[in-house]
Amino acid sequence: MNWLWISGWAVPPAWLADQARACWPRDTHAAVAPHEAIDAFTAANFDALGAYSLGTLWLLRHARLIPANLPVFLFAPIFAFPAESNLGGKVPRAQLRAQRRHLRRDAPAALLEFAQLSGLAALNIPTPPDEFSPAHLAALDTGLGWLEDWSAQPPPPTNWRGWVGEADTLLDASCLYALWPAIRVVPGAGHAPGPLLQAARAEFPSLVVE
Numbered sequence: 001m002n003w004l005w006i007s008g009w010a011v012p013p014a015w016l017a018d019q020a021r022a023c024w025p026r027d028t029h030a031a032v033a034p035h036e037a038i039d040a041f042t043a044a045n046f047d048a049l050g051a052y053s054l055g056t057l058w059l060l061r062h063a064r065l066i067p068a069n070l071p072v073f074l075f076a077p078i079f080a081f082p083a084e085s086n087l088g089g090k091v092p093r094a095q096l097r098a099q100r101r102h103l104r105r106d107a108p109a110a111l112l113e114f115a116q117l118s119g120l121a122a123l124n125i126p127t128p129p130d131e132f133s134p135a136h137l138a139a140l141d142t143g144l145g146w147l148e149d150w151s152a153q154p155p156p157p158t159n160w161r162g163w164v165g166e167a168d169t170l171l172d173a174s175c176l177y178a179l180w181p182a183i184r185v186v187p188g189a190g191h192a193p194g195p196l197l198q199a200a201r202a203e204f205p206s207l208v209v210e
Contacts, residue, residue, distance in 0.1 A: 001027045002028045002030075003020065003030070004040060004044050004046040004049055005017055005051065006032060006033075006034055006056075006059060007031055007032070007034065007051075007052055007054075008052045009140065009143045009144070010111055011053065012125060012126060013036075014126075016193065017029040017031035019197055020197060022197075023200070024201065024206070033139060034054050034057075034146070035143065037055070038062075048072070048073070049066065049071070049073070050072070051072075051073070051075065051077075053076045053191070053193075054078065056162075057078040057079070057080075057147070057150055057152065059072065059074065060077070060152035061150055061152050063152070068157065071159070072160040073163075074156070074161065075193050075196040075197065076163075077162045077164060077171075077176065077180075078171070079152050080152070081096065081148070081170075082148065089171060090171060093148060096144060096148045097148065099113070099144060100144045100145070100148070103144065107140075111131070118191045118192070119190040120191070154180050155179060155180040155181075156180065158182075162182070163183065163186055164177075164185055164196070165185075165186050165195065165196060169191055171191065173185045184203070
C-alpha cells in the first residue's frame, strides 16, 4: 500500500515516515509537513492516510475531501488544542500564544522547549537542514496559529482509527476517549509517535484495513 503521512508540529516528515516504515516495511511511506498537506493531498498517489498530532487536526478539518472508503489512521489526534475548548487539549491558549512569541524571538529555544514538553527531546530526532530558514519558521508560526484557532467536531468518520497515549502530556486521553469511544488508549505511552505506531501495528500487522 502507498501511504501518505502528515507530520506534527516541528516533527520532520522524513523522520515520521521512517517510524512508519519500521512498523510496516512492506508498504510505501511518504510524509509531508502540515503546511504542505493540501498540495500533497491533491497531487500524490496514495491508498491510505496517516497523521500525527497537528497533522491529525489538518485531516479532521479537511475530512470532507477524503473519500469515505479510504483508510485513515490518526496518532495523538487533536480536535482542538487549547484546554479552554474542552476537546482533549491540555495546553492553555495563553501558553500557545506565548510559545508563538517565543518562536519569533528565539526559535532554537522555543523548539527545544516544545520537544521537552512533548517528550520528543529524548528521541534525538535529526534536525532538518532548513530548520531555521525563514520559510520553515514561517510554516511553524502558521502551525501554531492553527493549533490556537482550529477545531474539528468529534467523532471522526466511522472508518477512521485513532491512538493516543495514556500519559500524553499535551492531550487528555480520558477526554478523547469520551469524545471518541473507538479511539485506542495506549497504556504508558506519551505524545511520541513510536509507541502509538507500535500499538497500531499490533492491531493491523499488514496495514490492510477491511
